[in-house]
Amino acid sequence: MDELRRAVFLDRDGVLNPQAYYAERDELDSPLATEDLRVYEGVAPCLKRLRDAGYLLVVVTNQPAYAKQKTTADDLTAVREAFLARFRELGVEFDLYLSCRHHPQSAIPELRQSCDCRKPMPGMLLRAARELAIDLRSSWIVGDRDTDIWAGEKAGCTTVLVRSLEQGHNGHSNPDYRCGDLAEACELILGARSR
Ligand SMILES: [Mg+2]
Numbered sequence: 637m638d639e640l641r642r643a644v645f646l647d648r649d650g651v652l653n654p655q656a657y658y659a660e661r662d663e664l665d666s667p668l669a670t671e672d673l674r675v676y677e678g679v680a681p682c683l684k685r686l687r688d689a690g691y692l693l694v695v696v697t698n699q700p701a702y703a704k705q706k707t708t709a710d711d712l713t714a715v716r717e718a719f720l721a722r723f724r725e726l727g728v729e730f731d732l733y734l735s736c737r738h739h740p741q742s743a744i745p746e747l748r749q750s751c752d753c754r755k756p757m758p759g760m761l762l763r764a765a766r767e768l769a770i771d772l773r774s775s776w777i778v779g780d781r782d783t784d785i786w787a788g789e790k791a792g793c794t795t796v797l798v799r800s801l802e803q804g805h806n807g808h809s810n811p812d813y814r815c816g817d818l819a820e821a822c823e824l825i826l827g828a829r830s831r
């Protein structure tokens with residue numbers, strides 16, 4: 637039998653890159669344009685260590701801003717490409733990048749769905765597991781919202797909640813672990829592996 641493939645599922649906004657602040661709405665949100673994107677300091681070396689320890693790296697991100705008509709589909713795609721390019725410059729290639737652009741109340745008919753990919757549903761994790769032959773039980777998810785934790789739980793992963801800059805999106809889930817940031821989560825995951 638093939639060796640089990642382990643993954644770390646990574647929420648994007650708030651874990652790998654900070655949310656952007658939009659003064660006109662007084663709101664933190666996903667970066668809606670490439671100039672609003674920056675990546676967290678120190679994240680790339682953590683991801684490389686996870687990779688070196690044998691973990692696949694899979695981004696799983698809800699991106700409903702176009703469904704909510706806060707930005708365009710092209711801008712969302714541009715931010716994704718800028719994100720991937722930035723990490724490539726830093727020496728990190730993700731094994732898979734999955735996003736859900738749906739929203740159940742979208743005014744755009746093709747995006748108005750109660751889909752199974754939007755976290756807290758586990759669809760993106762299940763899809764990645766099928767595509768990359770990932771053993772979910774020996775995989776982890778790191779996120780900054782309850783919805784990340786619930787998606788991970790439903791998929792059978794070990795869950796890590798990192799501290800969020802946002803208000804009101806967590807406090808109701810029961811993560812297996814809580815960490816300050818991805819660097820701390822990385823230490824935890826690597827330590828668990830060697831136990
Ligand atoms: Mg997040």
Ligand SMILES: [Zn+2]
Nearest residue numbers: 736738751753
């Ligand atoms: Zn979806």
